[in-house]
Amino acid sequence: ETGVTQSPTHLIKTRGQQVTLRCSSQSGHNTVSWYQQALGQGPQFIFQYYREEENGRGNFPPRFSGLQFPNYSSELNVNALELDDSALYLCASSLEPRGAYNEQFFGPGTRLTVL
């Protein structure tokens, strides 16, 4: 069984640029959630995708957007990058979006640095 994978591992961008981060969910999982973890802080929920539709969103501006593909892999896109977007971006997959025993399995993250 393959776990959650993310690419790239590290990324450096400049202010105003756009970035795309990728996530492959664990085998059999149809739900992907994205989190932003700033340095020294806990992860914050960005949004979740379930069967190719956005299924819940945290307090992030519209320049944070996503996609989910038929194979349940997902992309996180961030437009007009700001310095504060520098963070570790974590992807988590789960069997279903809700449910008492629904566990989220996390990938290793993508470290984004905005200069």
Added chain:
Amino acid sequence: AQSVTQPDIHITVSEGASLELRCNYSYGATPYLFWYVQSPGQGLQLLLKYFSGDTLVQGIKGFEAEFKRSQSSFNLRKPSVHWSDAAEYFCAVRVNAGNMLTFGGGTRLMVKP
């Protein structure tokens, strides 16, 4: 909205000593509660979770946590810490069957030889 507080940003313990990491949550009802561990350069690994029932929950790597409704707490414990336990620990809550985890700020654990 729910929130999670981990009062201790850093904790240092000697190898073999006992450990308790504190977690307090704010929510009107009993949420689903989780403890995750994050090693440098790694993602989050689930240590244990509480949904209902027995308030003392056993997890992986010898960790346990106790849910105390009266104190809105879910503290993580380990009787004897190993050097490999050095990492960052996060408490998280999920409301009912919702889809969003809310994390605390984390506690960095250092282990002295």
